Amino acid sequence: MGSFAAAAKRARDSSEDPVTRFWALRECSLHFPIYGFRATWHHLTIRAKVPGQLSEDPDSLTRAIDELEEARQHWRLLQTTYAARRRGEKAEGRRQPALTDQWLTATSLAYCPDPRRHPDERLVTVLHRLVDANMSQPQPQPRCAVCGTSRPVDTFCTACGVDPRGPDARLPGDLQKQVTANWREIWQRTAQKPRP
16 A cells, blocks of 8 residues: 555546546545545545546546545644654653543544444544544543534444444444445445435
């Protein structure tokens, strides 16, 4: 796997074949899977309206990579700030990061175990909400950090799909089978978002 920047450049290159651009977008989604790869992929293809036949709207790939890269740039800025702070803390002898900083090293920041159920807003909007929630109080809380819906801390949010437990979260057996079966539709861009 190459770098995010190289894949993003290929995804935007209108002189490339749309299929090549499509695979480059997939690679970028693997580099920054804010909802987990499958849910992030579904989010991008739904929001950018990526068609089943890529030649019908190759610009949709540019819209998708623009949204993903916007969120990733904000995340990288936050990580750069955190890294500088950690260097200072280590210089002062604090070798272990604080428990409240663990979320800053996560890859799936708002993990959605059901890839068809994820927040509707732009990724950067969701990222800002997560940052605000994590900076103000330790997570998880009884209210979803993304949409504010009340829910138990040990389950996914039924409103927006985010699970505070992260990628280790498991769905109930029947729902997990349905999610696995839906992946083909998601990949082929024929799956829509379920209604709440």
